[in-house]
Amino acid sequence: MATVDPSLVTDLPMFTGLAGEDLAEILREARSARYPRNSDVFSQGEDAHSFFLLLSGHVRASKTTPAGEQVVMRYVAPGEIFGVAPAMGLKRYPATATAADDSVVLIWPSAAWPRLVTKFPALATNTLQAVGSRLQESFTRVVEMSTEQVEQRVAHTLVRLARQSGRRVERGVEIDFPISRQDIAQMTGTTLHTVSRILSGWEQAGLIESGRQRIVLREPDRIVALAEQAPGEV
Amino acid sequence: MATVDPSLVTDLPMFTGLAGEDLAEILREARSARYPRNSDVFSQGEDAHSFFLLLSGHVRASKTTPAGEQVVMRYVAPGEIFGVAPAMGLKRYPATATAADDSVVLIWPSAAWPRLVTKFPALATNTLQAVGSRLQESFTRVVEMSTEQVEQRVAHTLVRLARQSGRRVERGVEIDFPISRQDIAQMTGTTLHTVSRILSGWEQAGLIESGRQRIVLREPDRIVALAEQAPGEV
DNA sequence: GCGGAAGTTTGCGCTCGCGCAAACTGCCCG
């Protein structure tokens, strides 16, 4: 397996303050792998043997409750690290990571973490920032779940997905990976039925255009408005 | 202002791997302050000038939505760090920290962080673990909000508070700081009315004993059972 | 010891969104 070309990753936030030979040394410890759509990168509860960086594609992180229900925690976009359980002191992965689309990832063995972080303290700082911004996202989600109605939550979720992984398309912004009503339901704490009803409504109103696992925001601004307006205020 | 006695804090997770002169040096950069009950340590949106460690008392971290609603993110227990926005690369505090009870905190100026973390990389690692475990808690909360009914969420919340800040008392476990129905409502995404109804029910059933800003779990095991059982299963 | 403020309890009606059920449609695979 060939070594990873540093030029692919130099500009990522994860490697801020690292370059040249340092970066090359870090990359030498990694291998890359391809995951076809719908395959698992790792599973909840599994021994946290590695940590990852997504090069291309999209990865869905989801948690399963004791009762067997699934909740989607986030979608990982290219350039982001994920499965950093070892750095947070966890022995097992707290969630399952599934390729939402064909994906290529870099993989470091967890055992390399202590050594790398000792030699390159910038890694700890950068990881801390990455984890910190995830904590903010998670807080935002708790706040939304606590205070917003379902329709508003769905709007917020679509806006976030579009910002993070939107692709400009003829008339609007398309979410750049296959995503089902069920997935959105599991991100917003509702049922696929309710999501379907809401999206149908928006499609009628010309706000979006959608199909099987595909959503195009035709009028992003009006979706943003839905996301931000107070519940009663129409 | 006297220097902080290292013996007070040596055993905290935050200072794992640090001792003697190193620890003393870190503490020399801090000052301590006392916050009376209901006073704010810092406010959401304020410039993140400092980061903190709680020595005694309890601090409530809450976020206010644009619409003016409050959501309680967590209660900080003694020994924990909080307000670590600077370490996560934030310029402003994302939440408001209020003393839930008379509290004593250590305060470091944010400006000291880069220097300290460079000189003592263990700080970054320890902070990463602290932030990581908060991320896990936050995820747990998202999952609960997504899949559980209100009664179950309240049960989970009380169990968590009792584990984190419970005090063994004559018959049961008392939550060790003043907490209102309103606070619990803001932690569980419901209204104080609903919380009041639920707690009244539990009090009738002998599961708890409660008063003004005071809750004693009489039968912790049965509350745990409520928290864990599937909604339908009675 | 009194008055008021803060916190808590309780009632009632209504609505959002779930649960259940069934039909529909685009896609993949044989």
Added chain:
DNA sequence: CGGGCAGTTTGCGCGAGCGCAAACTTCCGC
């Protein structure tokens, strides 16, 4: 090209819990 499956749409009825309103209780300051 046809069968079947995965994903989606839609209808209908019901119930958890919210919104509003009002009474009650405990605590604190004066």
